Amino acid sequence: MGADDAPFENSVVWIGTPPANSEDIGKKIIQQVIPYAGTEYENITISASQNNYKLRLHVSGVSANTMHPDLYDFTYNYDNNELIRVSYLLEAIPESVRGEAIGIAMQNEQIRDILSTGMGGSGTPSVRRILPETAKKFYEPKTLLSVTWKDSSLSALVDVDTGQVVEVWSGN
Numbered sequence: 001m002g003a004d005d006a007p008f009e010n011s012v013v014w015i016g017t018p019p020a021n022s023e024d025i026g027k028k029i030i031q032q033v034i035p036y037a038g039t040e041y042e043n044i045t046i047s048a049s050q051n052n053y054k055l056r057l058h059v060s061g062v063s064a065n066t067m068h069p070d071l072y073d074f075t076y077n078y079d080n081n082e083l084i085r086v087s088y089l090l091e092a093i094p095e096s097v098r099g100e101a102i103g104i105a106m107q108n109e110q111i112r113d114i115l116s117t118g119m120g121g122s123g124t125p126s127v128r129r130i131l132p133e134t135a136k137k138f139y140e141p142k143t144l145l146s147v148t149w150k151d152s153s154l155s156a157l158v159d160v161d162t163g164q165v166v167e168v169w170s171g172n
Contacts, residue, residue: 012029012030012046013044013045014046014048019050019055025076025083026046028076028083029057029083035061035063036066036094036129036143039066039092040063041070041092045059045060045062054075055078056074056075057073057074057075057083058072059071059074063092066092066093067095068091070129071089071091072088074086088131090128090131091129097145101160102147104156104163104165105147110165110168110170111154111156111168115154125147125149125150126146126148127148128146129145130143138167139166144160145160154170154171155168155170
């Protein structure tokens, strides 16, 4: 191992029998799974299932200072040695940042109005990280947080750096 190796490379665990080229695939995955700023993954778990000549990979990144994991889905094409991220659900966010994002969302007038009418969600909302390539569709290419009340279709896209809600979605 050299100095350029990823810091959590030894923390990659394959569930079940690792596929062919698992070492190379693992290195490619490590390059594409990035924890929230200021955190790091304690371990990365990968499970694989074969679908014709493509490999479907489910990846979980767990951080010690967060309550939830980051989940990624990839496909790997053996023919062209290509790893493609298909989807992600990133909830490994420190509780202090999670609380800050909820606070920013609740300061938004539109969110407050919906919540005060009882038409919005009750309880603790989920907070998920939105990657820059997705965020640029709604705002600009930077990491944003989505605050969503689970029992409604109320959601806010939050820029924690600027302390503002950049987009609100509501089914009400």
